Amino acid sequence: MTDSLIAGRRRSAAGPAASIHTRRLPRQALRLLLGVSALGWLAGCTLVPGSHISQPSSSPWFNGEQRSDSERLPDIVRVREITPGLPVAAQQAPQPQLPPELERELTHYDYVVGPGDVLNITVWDHPELTIPAGSMRSPSEAGNWVHNDGTIFYPYVGSISVAGLRVTEIRDLITERISRYIENPQVDVSVAAFRSQRVYVSGSVREPGAYPVTNVPMRLLDAVNAAGGLDEYADWRQVILTRDGQDYILSLRAIYERGDARYNVLLRSGDVVHVGRGDDNKVFVLGEVERPNALVMGRNGLTLAEALAESGGINELQANASGVFVMRRAEDIEPSGERYIDLYQLNMKNAAALVLADEFVLSPRDIVYVTAAPVARWNRLISQLLPTVQGLYMGARTERELDR
Numbered sequence: 001m002t003d004s005l006i007a008g009r010r011r012s013a014a015g016p017a018a019s020i021h022t023r024r025l026p027r028q029a030l031r032l033l034l035g036v037s038a039l040g041w042l043a044g045c046t047l048v049p050g051s052h053i054s055q056p057s058s059s060p061w062f063n064g065e066q067r068s069d070s071e072r073l074p075d076i077v078r079v080r081e082i083t084p085g086l087p088v089a090a091q092q093a094p095q096p097q098l099p100p101e102l103e104r105e106l107t108h109y110d111y112v113v114g115p116g117d118v119l120n121i122t123v124w125d126h127p128e129l130t131i132p133a134g135s136m137r138s139p140s141e142a143g144n145w146v147h148n149d150g151t152i153f154y155p156y157v158g159s160i161s162v163a164g165l166r167v168t169e170i171r172d173l174i175t176e177r178i179s180r181y182i183e184n185p186q187v188d189v190s191v192a193a194f195r196s197q198r199v200y201v202s203g204s205v206r207e208p209g210a211y212p213v214t215n216v217p218m219r220l221l222d223a224v225n226a227a228g229g230l231d232e233y234a235d236w237r238q239v240i241l242t243r244d245g246q247d248y249i250l251s252l253r254a255i256y257e258r259g260d261a262r263y264n265v266l267l268r269s270g271d272v273v274h275v276g277r278g279d280d281n282k283v284f285v286l287g288e289v290e291r292p293n294a295l296v297m298g299r300n301g302l303t304l305a306e307a308l309a310e311s312g313g314i315n316e317l318q319a320n321a322s323g324v325f326v327m328r329r330a331e332d333i334e335p336s337g338e339r340y341i342d343l344y345q346l347n348m349k350n351a352a353a354l355v356l357a358d359e360f361v362l363s364p365r366d367i368v369y370v371t372a373a374p375v376a377r378w379n380r381l382i383s384q385l386l387p388t389v390q391g392l393y394m395g396a397r398t399e400r401e402l403d404r
Helices: 002-042 167-178 220-226 252-258 304-310 351-359 374-403
Strands: 077-081 118-123 151-154 158-161 187-193 198-203 209-212 234-243 246-250 272-277 282-287 293-296 319-333 339-346 367-372
Touching (some): 118 167, 158 167, 167 187, 220 272, 234 252, 293 304, 339 351
Antiparallel strands (some): 118 187, 282 293, 319 339, 319 367
């Protein structure tokens, strides 16, 4: 009885203090919220979730002021504003340059015979020396096959080496030797079957395979057309020609659109023509857009306006329209071995700037990033803090209910 009375007095004595303590908890939670919010406002770059790019006009990243290493943009980043005066060369992807050795082509082309070819040799007025094709035999079956050692056998002439010779040279050689037995022979030599030389076409063509080199010069377009032409996934801007272990980048687009015949190079035996897949050339649209995604550029390329439209446009409630950026890895290399990053900014506060966006041609692997507005970044921080504050408030309320 006495112990119960003592315990009750202790609770009554401690009750006011406990009630005051519990009533102060929500206020402390509010103070905590305000304190953390102020800290987040001052150090938003480290506390606000999500990525962000500061504006060139106000950010210390761009005006030379110093910040911590985690916040300072590397020196390899070069910022340029997308304006009507921006050079076209800075907007478009670098065009492949035709190597000089491919430009130095022979002005006179003539087929050279090799092992596996079939020759058709005719000596006029001497049918006994001409193997007739007949109705059941084609010229390739009735002709003289060039053996692996590069020789053929012909009556009165014997075995002669013809590999590496043109048909005119073979004709003169047979005429010279057979003239010992026939007065003023009239000899004609032609290739009945072209089997010794091949050009290989692979990649995004309809019928990849090996195609013979004939007495008609084969150029790049001839090989692609022989392979059935380009398929729907082909990248016609960069075609790789491999010759003697060396890779050369050619452009079918330059041939089709600009009529640049320099890229329609003359092919040789053993050349490999590879047409790459165009779906590997993507542009990445990230940030405050309706549908962040990766876009395939297609054969005709992609502009900044098209990329934004394909992504549903910018998020008008979250995006900072003055911060539309295009990030591109440049070809320049620093002495340290790092590549420069070109950062192009477009201010779309005025919707008329979309005309500039439609003129800005993207390059493969470009990153289009729409940064968030300051109020959107602030709301992100608040949304992260609210569960903590609500937890503190509910805990204090529960403790107050238990103490009653």
